[in-house]
Amino acid sequence: MANSLHVTLFLLLSLLAAHKALASSHNHGLHLRSLEFSLFQHETTNKTGFVIVEGVTGPGITRTTTPFGTIFVYLNNLTTTISASSRLVGIAEGVSITSSFDGFRSISVAHITLEIHGYRGTVSVVGVVHNTKPAVLPVVGGTGDFLFVQGYVKSTLVDLEALNVMYKIDFHLYWPPYATNSPN
Ligand SMILES: *[C@@H]1O[C@H](CO)[C@@H](O)[C@H](O)[C@H]1NC(C)=O
Numbered sequence: 001m002a003n004s005l006h007v008t009l010f011l012l013l014s015l016l017a018a019h020k021a022l023a024s025s026h027n028h029g030l031h032l033r034s035l036e037f038s039l040f041q042h043e044t045t046n047k048t049g050f051v052i053v054e055g056v057t058g059p060g061i062t063r064t065t066t067p068f069g070t071i072f073v074y075l076n077n078l079t080t081t082i083s084a085s086s087r088l089v090g091i092a093e094g095v096s097i098t099s100s101f102d103g104f105r106s107i108s109v110a111h112i113t114l115e116i117h118g119y120r121g122t123v124s125v126v127g128v129v130h131n132t133k134p135a136v137l138p139v140v141g142g143t144g145d146f147l148f149v150q151g152y153v154k155s156t157l158v159d160l161e162a163l164n165v166m167y168k169i170d171f172h173l174y175w176p177p178y179a180t181n182s183p184n
């Protein structure tokens with residue numbers, strides 16, 4: 001009885017430790033820090049995201065396509081769950097320019113302000129996204145607690161309902177050794 005209680009407790013503690021390691025930052029050898037977490041990005045057409053310039057050729061503006069050359073600008077909330085009213089932990093300011101003639105792909109640049117897991121600062125990402133398929137965008141830098149940060153984000157469309165578009169953003173952030181004493 002006591003033994004099985006011990007085993008149960010041990011298992012619980014191991015699970016907790018594993019969960020903590022998954023959800024927060026951890027040290028590798030050589031003081032390399034990393035941080036992994038997921039957030040949800042909420043976009044509302046004509047409220048937080050707008051077509052500023054309509055492109056020149058290809059399909060018209062549909063739910064999933066925009067003409068080649070279209071410039072789209074957004075300022076979207078990032079929250080901890082899929083519910084737009086869940087805790088706000090970030091803001092994504094970005095621009096995308098439609099770069100394929102079928103209207104599905106665009107060059108995307110975003111500046112993401114974060115306040116999460118005790119970290120405060122910004123992360124910048126750049127890359128090409130597909131309007132309906134998951135995209136991986138390299139992190140090109142950061143500021144504040146994210147100064148010198150490297151890694152990538154994975155953006156996945158999770159819901160497209162009426163004017164609301166939701167994306168899950170998985171952050172995979174790594175600090176190089178020289179970033180250990182980064183200023184704020
Ligand atoms: C957004 O606004 C533009 C310009 O007013 C309009 O043409 C377009 O139909 C609107 N989009 C939606 C989905 O309401």
Ligand SMILES: *[C@@H]1O[C@H](CO)[C@@H](O)[C@H](O)[C@H]1NC(C)=O
Pocket residue numbers: 044047048077084088
């Ligand atoms: C973004 O979050 C703030 C704070 O929760 C809220 O006041 C605002 O309405 C949100 N923006 C949108 C477009 O939902």
